[in-house]
Amino acid sequence: MLTLQILANGLVLGGLYACIASGFSLVWGVLNVINILHGSFIVLGGYLAFYAYGLLGIHPFLSILIAAPLFFALGYAMQHTLINRMIAAPVLLTLTLTFGLDLMLSNAMLATFTADFRKLTLDPPLGTLAFGTIVLPVDRLIAMVLALGLTGLLYLVLSRSRIGRAIVAVRMDREAAALMGVNVKRVYAITFGLGTLMAGASGPLLAMIFPISPLTGPAYLGKAFVICVLGGLGSVPGAMIGGLALGVVESFGSLWFGPEHATTLSFVLLILILLVRPEGLLGRKGYA
Amino acid sequence: MRREALVAATLFALVGLFPLVGEAYWLRLGTTMLMYGVLAMSWNFIGGMAGYPSFAVAAFFGLGAYSGAVAQKFGAPAGLAWCIAAASALVFATLLGLALLRLRGHYFAIASLVVADVLRELVNSATDLTGGGMGLNLPVPAMSSIDAQAAFFFYAMLALATITFAATLLAARSKLGFGLRCIQQNESAADMLGVDTTLYKVCAFALSAVFVGAAGAIYASWVHYIEPPDVFDVLYSVKAIVMVLLGGAGSLFGPLLGAAVFLSLEELVWRKFIDVHTGVLGLLIVLLVMFLPKGLLSLSQRLPWAGKRP
Amino acid sequence: MSADGPALLELSGVTRQFGGLRAVSNVDLSIARGEVIGLIGPNGAGKTTLVNVITGVHRASSGTVRFDGTDITRLKPYQAARRGIARTFQIVQPFPEMTVAENVAAAAMFAGAAAYGSEANAQALEHLRFVGLADIAHSRAASLTLAMRKRLELAKGLAMRPKLLLLDEVNAGLNATEVDHALHLIRAIAARGITVLIIEHLMKVVLSICTRVVVLHHGELIATGDTKSIVKDPRVVAAYLGRRYGAADSALRGVPNG
Numbered sequence: 132m133l134t135l136q137i138l139a140n141g142l143v144l145g146g147l148y149a150c151i152a153s154g155f156s157l158v159w160g161v162l163n164v165i166n167i168l169h170g171s172f173i174v175l176g177g178y179l180a181f182y183a184y185g186l187l188g189i190h191p192f193l194s195i196l197i198a199a200p201l202f203f204a205l206g207y208a209m210q211h212t213l214i215n216r217m218i219a220a221p222v223l224l225t226l227t228l229t230f231g232l233d234l235m236l237s238n239a240m241l242a243t244f245t246a247d248f249r250k251l252t253l254d255p256p257l258g259t260l261a262f263g264t265i266v267l268p269v270d271r272l273i274a275m276v277l278a279l280g281l282t283g284l285l286y287l288v289l290s291r292s293r294i295g296r297a298i299v300a301v302r303m304d305r306e307a308a309a310l311m312g313v314n315v316k317r318v319y320a321i322t323f324g325l326g327t328l329m330a331g332a333s334g335p336l337l338a339m340i341f342p343i344s345p346l347t348g349p350a351y352l353g354k355a356f357v358i359c360v361l362g363g364l365g366s367v368p369g370a371m372i373g374g375l376a377l378g379v380v381e382s383f384g385s386l387w388f389g390p391e392h393a394t395t396l397s398f399v400l401l402i403l404i405l406l407v408r409p410e411g412l413l414g415r416k417g418y419a
Numbered sequence: 420m421r422r423e424a425l426v427a428a429t430l431f432a433l434v435g436l437f438p439l440v441g442e443a444y445w446l447r448l449g450t451t452m453l454m455y456g457v458l459a460m461s462w463n464f465i466g467g468m469a470g471y472p473s474f475a476v477a478a479f480f481g482l483g484a485y486s487g488a489v490a491q492k493f494g495a496p497a498g499l500a501w502c503i504a505a506a507s508a509l510v511f512a513t514l515l516g517l518a519l520l521r522l523r524g525h526y527f528a529i530a531s532l533v534v535a536d537v538l539r540e541l542v543n544s545a546t547d548l549t550g551g552g553m554g555l556n557l558p559v560p561a562m563s564s565i566d567a568q569a570a571f572f573f574y575a576m577l578a579l580a581t582i583t584f585a586a587t588l589l590a591a592r593s594k595l596g597f598g599l600r601c602i603q604q605n606e607s608a609a610d611m612l613g614v615d616t617t618l619y620k621v622c623a624f625a626l627s628a629v630f631v632g633a634a635g636a637i638y639a640s641w642v643h644y645i646e647p648p649d650v651f652d653v654l655y656s657v658k659a660i661v662m663v664l665l666g667g668a669g670s671l672f673g674p675l676l677g678a679a680v681f682l683s684l685e686e687l688v689w690r691k692f693i694d695v696h697t698g699v700l701g702l703l704i705v706l707l708v709m710f711l712p713k714g715l716l717s718l719s720q721r722l723p724w725a726g727k728r729p
Numbered sequence: 730m731s732a733d734g735p736a737l738l739e740l741s742g743v744t745r746q747f748g749g750l751r752a753v754s755n756v757d758l759s760i761a762r763g764e765v766i767g768l769i770g771p772n773g774a775g776k777t778t779l780v781n782v783i784t785g786v787h788r789a790s791s792g793t794v795r796f797d798g799t800d801i802t803r804l805k806p807y808q809a810a811r812r813g814i815a816r817t818f819q820i821v822q823p824f825p826e827m828t829v830a831e832n833v834a835a836a837a838m839f840a841g842a843a844a845y846g847s848e849a850n851a852q853a854l855e856h857l858r859f860v861g862l863a864d865i866a867h868s869r870a871a872s873l874t875l876a877m878r879k880r881l882e883l884a885k886g887l888a889m890r891p892k893l894l895l896l897d898e899v900n901a902g903l904n905a906t907e908v909d910h911a912l913h914l915i916r917a918i919a920a921r922g923i924t925v926l927i928i929e930h931l932m933k934v935v936l937s938i939c940t941r942v943v944v945l946h947h948g949e950l951i952a953t954g955d956t957k958s959i960v961k962d963p964r965v966v967a968a969y970l971g972r973r974y975g976a977a978d979s980a981l982r983g984v985p986n987g
Contacts (some may be wrong), residue, residue, distance in 0.1 A: 165525050213705070216709060217709065221470075228705060231701040234657075236701075237697070238696075239695075391540065392540060394536050395540050398533050398537045593845055597838065608822040609824075611784065611818075612836045612889065
């Protein structure tokens with residue numbers, strides 16, 4: 132019974148992780164840039180939901196609609212003005228660049244919101260739902276459904292829309308895409324915008340479950356990375372499966388080894404996978 | 420090689436005169452600068468020479484700090500504790516390197532970045548040995564005055580920096596350094612030419628750890644108190660990288676120059692913008708990467724008086 | 730067809746599989762010391778994969794590779810290099826930020842066992858003189874033209890003091906004069922007693938300097954013989970030109986066109 136409950140908890144968590152990782156994976160896969168800012172974007176989205184609810188009474192699930200365009204614009208502008216100049220630079224430089232940007236953003240959040248952990252609590256609370264012996268809080272359940280929905284939406288955009296197909300084309304073969312008339316620079320900016328959007332939109336969802344603080348950014352970033360390795364780069368289904376897998380592994384891991392060893396556990400998992408399959412569980416080789 | 424050794428010896432000897440003229444504040448700054456120099460020169464082995472974007476400096480620093488502190492807790496004298504710390508960092512990096520150095524690019528970078536978090540978590544939970552989140556107090560050295568203590572740690576760090584520089588010089592002017600340059604330029608071609616890439620990379624990784632481990636231990640003794648978030652701070656990794664980038668990656672004196680310039684900037688930023696100093700640090704990093712990716716030494720080559728590079 | 734004495738390189742039953750694809754399939758090949766042997770076959774025949782198996786880049790899925798009397802099937806590239814197998818690449822791979830001389834010195838040092846410093850440098854210069862690049866020994870390797878890079882590859886290969894030199898399409902992309910110069914160099918290398926395996930697309934090259942030719946098609950070794958007989962071999966003609974033009978050998982899978 133306990134096993135089922137833990138599995139359910141893990142899947143709920145995993146749905147959120149999938150949402151976190153899909154944007155990160157997209158940017159990494161298409162631009163070959165590791166966006167260290169991703170974790171801070173998530174936290175910023177959380178604050179947006181927190182204040183929208185606290186000050187304006189906007190329900191956190193609705194604030195996703197506000198977050199989405201704002202974060203898309205932020206990501207688009209950032210890529211267009213800064214990161215695009217460094218797109219062809221060695222890994223170390225692009226990493227250091229986004230690291231520097233992250234220091235600025237997280238410090239700005241620290242100065243504005245302080246390091247205190249805030250908790251977004253809905254009033255009135257939504258209660259719980261029971262499926263047989265499995266009990267799940269309703270807010271978490273909705274958060275998971277929305278997270279998976281967002282991820283699914285991203286998948287649809289990539290597979291069905293014109294711009295989505297251009298993004299996929301650039302990911303597969305940049306030169307060929309450029310020859311076929313795709314504006315690579317614009318595709319990069321849109322991709323980065325979409326990645327940022329996914330981070331910013333998952334912020335309100337995570338704020339329903341976890342405390343919000345600038346200090347939590349790196350942990351989200353780490354999870355996004357592990358998921359990419361699990362699921363392979365640049366594919367939404369990969370991020371989905373990787374996210375669910377990590378959620379389940381973490382749930383059982385904290386049962387067996389204690390929650391304080393979550394990072395160690397995912398690191399060991401990460402190393403094992405990288406050593407056995409450097410291209411990820413589902414991924415194909417190609418993006419270093 | 421002789422000329423460079425001579426320049427360096429003069430430089431380190433001059434720095435050695437520092438305590439004679441400096442007051443406490445400057446001595447503290449000098450010790451920090453030497454420590455930064457050790458971190459930067461160490462990162463240069465793996466990041467500059469071999470071209471592997473390692474973020475593991477923080478892990479080695481924290482490991483060294485805790486190894487030294489625990490050794491001192493069990494009664495080891497400071498000098499012995501520092502050697503133990505260096506050795507444990509060396510062994511750890513060798514084993515870790517055998518696993519991690521099979522990865523390339525982003526995978527290696529992030530995997531190395533996570534190591535510090537993992538160690539911090541382990542140290543946090545090993546409360547009996549490390550004091551966990553409460554931190555660990557170290558014995559204060561039995562010395563007559565505060566000034567004498569400050570000078571003692573300054574010279575300890577100076578000695579370590581000298582050794583690190585000597586190791587850099589020896590590596591850069593030997594088969595090891597040459598092989599690492601080959602790996603940095605094209606690893607599979609190096610492999611084809613007979614370079615045992617695994618061995619060379621592990622050597623570079625171990626070299627990037629051993630002196631950092633010692634620096635962490637000296638730091639722990641110096642400040643008398645350490646806690647996990649302090650010594651496993653990822654900023655140690657980032658700072659080491661930034662200092663090398665600032666000075667010029669792969670060069671001999673670049674990391675030292677970078678350390679000096681970086682510390683000056685940091686000190687200014689600290690004083691003027693205490694609340695947002697990491698943000699300003701971030702801005703510095705962004706500007707550096709965008710406008711000066713080859714470092715300050717690259718500027719000198721544009722000047723008319725600059726000699727031809729050898 | 731094998732020459733006198735024990736073979737320098739001996740492949741038996743070598744197969745290399747990528748997923749479901751057999752890039753190299755059950756190849757037996759024996760190369761004697763001092764031979765200049767050509768390996769030909771249409772694009773995608775598995776020539777480069779075979780070279781990669783010999784040099785340790787890929788490990789054989791089955792079968793063994795013996796070199797100079799020892800089994801080297803499981804060796805890594807650097808180990809194969811140190812035992813005396815040198816190769817040049819189809820796509821040339823210098824260390825771009827090093828000088829031409831440093832590139833060659835690296836080969837002399839790591840595979841050729843020259844000491845770091847003056848010994849390696851002296852050897853490098855000697856090989857550069859041989860291939861005609863001594864004048865630009867101190868230029869950056871990245872600044873070289875394609876033809877010069879190919880010569881640099883040859884110098885690097887020689888500096889490794891190889892017993893066996895594998896030349897993977899050294900002539901691809903060169904004009905007629907450049908090809909002639911390269912052929913001249915290869916002959917001079919062979920005259921030093923180094924065994925040479927030339928992987929080629931151009932028949933002309935193979936015919937003019939090889940003593941023996943082996944033909945790879947769809948990963949299988951379909952023919953081996955001297956240059957005269959090989960061009961008349963119906964299986965080879967079929968492999969190159971498609972079945973319609975070859976003899977009616979129904980056992981052979983032909984390619985529709987070229």
